[in-house]
Amino acid sequence: MEAYCVKCKQKREMKNPQNVTMKNGKKAATGTCPVCGTKMFKIGG
Numbered sequence: 001m002e003a004y005c006v007k008c009k010q011k012r013e014m015k016n017p018q019n020v021t022m023k024n025g026k027k028a029a030t031g032t033c034p035v036c037g038t039k040m041f042k043i044g045g
Helices: none
Strands: 002-005 010-013 015-021 027-032 039-043
Touching: 002 039
Parallel strands: none
Antiparallel strands: 002 010, 015 027, 027 039
16 A cells, blocks of 8 residues: 655555554554655555
């Protein structure tokens, strides 16, 4: 799954993506950046 990395300022393929549900009930995905290791988050994933 592709998401935007805030630290690298580029779209990258997410490492270890996990599906989560936000408080408002919407689906999202969270993972880490393969280059810098920063947490990535994508709403609707």
